[in-house]
Amino acid sequence: MNWISNYVRPKIRALVQKDTPDDLWVKSPATGQMIFKKELEKNLWVCPYSGHHMRISARKRLETLFDDGDYTLVELPKTLTDPLKFKDLKRYTDRIKDANAKNEDKEAILVARGTMGGMQTVVAVFNFSYMGGSMGTAVGEGLLTAAKLAVLQEAPLLVIPASGGARMQEGILSLMQMPRSIIAVDMVKDAGLPYVVLLTDPTTGGVSASFAMLGDIAIAEPQANIGFAGKRVIEETIREKLPEGFQTAEYLLEHGMVDMVVHRHDLRETLIRVFNLLTQKGPSAEILPLKGAEEAKEEAAEKNDPAE
Incomplete structure (x- = not known):
């Protein structure tokens, strides 16, 4: 045996x-x-x-949106790795090394340019697998770079957040990225270009409290968790039970916080249609000249002429 x-x-x-x-x-x-x-x-x-x-990777997200999955990544400015020499249970530098080892991309944001429906488009997409997509100085630089590029190319800017909020290891510097991101948004809007946000799971904290809620059009994926503080924290603060589905994309749509909830299979076509509508320069129909007062009187007289 x-x-x-x-x-x-x-x-x-x-x-x-x-x-x-x-x-x-x-x-x-x-x-x-x-x-x-x-x-x-x-x-x-x-x-x-x-x-x-x-949740899907940032690169996969870009492939699904750009024409033929073809895009060019934009090099982002270098930032200080550990400006505060921060340490909690681990050194911040060690956390960054761990995140770099697990990810092809070395930050929580990618900026890419390419065409969508033949239209030049700039996309800034968050990588949640990199330290929860947290927003530090590198993310702030990425958003500003994307905005400057959109203005330079006269192209729409699409931002796709997937983040737990500000990166606590960078302290006040991470919070400063909130107003910097709003400056980036204003640059695009002042140039008369579309700024569209695609809210994905999750979009929370300082990200939702800044650029994520400022889109000309706010689109969300089904059942995405969108909010500032977590549900449990809110319930403990207000000492009340929150309604079912609170902070989901569908709940926000029902309460007017987002414009539409779109299935991932339909996102590309929806975004192309939105960009075309927002960038349309001329009128959608022929403009007819207004008739003068004398012409209007003559027509009225002809209609009331008893000889006819």
Whole structure:
């Protein structure tokens, strides 16, 4: 029996079984169902059973929006790595090293340019997997760079936040990015260019308290968590139970905080249509000249002429 268990069975398993990758399946956070990863990627990381919109990477987001998935990343200004020499349970520099090791991109924001529906467009997208998409000085520089580029190219600016808020390890410097981001928004609006925000899960803290809520058009993905403080914190503060669905995209739409909630499959077409409407220079129909007072009197006289 030991010979069969220890020698024969392992040999048989080696012949009939192949190594199976660990990441073939993904568990849906909404239903708990296991979904084949390739099927999920093909469906833009939307659960095919419940419609739950899972978080996707910043680069994948850019691929789904730009024409033919083609875009050019914009190099961002360098910033101080650890301006306050901050340390909590770990050194801030160590946290950055860990985040860099886990991510292809070395900050919480990417700025890209390309075409959407043939129109030059600038997109600033947050990378939530990099320290929760937290907003530090590098993110502030990224938003200003995106705004300057949009003005230079006379292109619409699309910002896609996915963030837990300001980066506490940079202290007051992270909070200063809130007014800086508003300066970036004003630059685009003063140039008469569209500024559109796509709110994704999550959009919270200092991000939602600044540029994220200033879009000419505010679009959100289904069931995205959007707010400032967390639900539990609010309930403990006001000592009341909050309504069902509070801080979801649908709740905000119902209460006038966002303009539309759009399924991920329809986002690209919706954004292109919005940009076309906002950049349309001429009138949508032929302008007819107003008739003068004398012409109006003559027409009225002709209509009331008894000879006719």
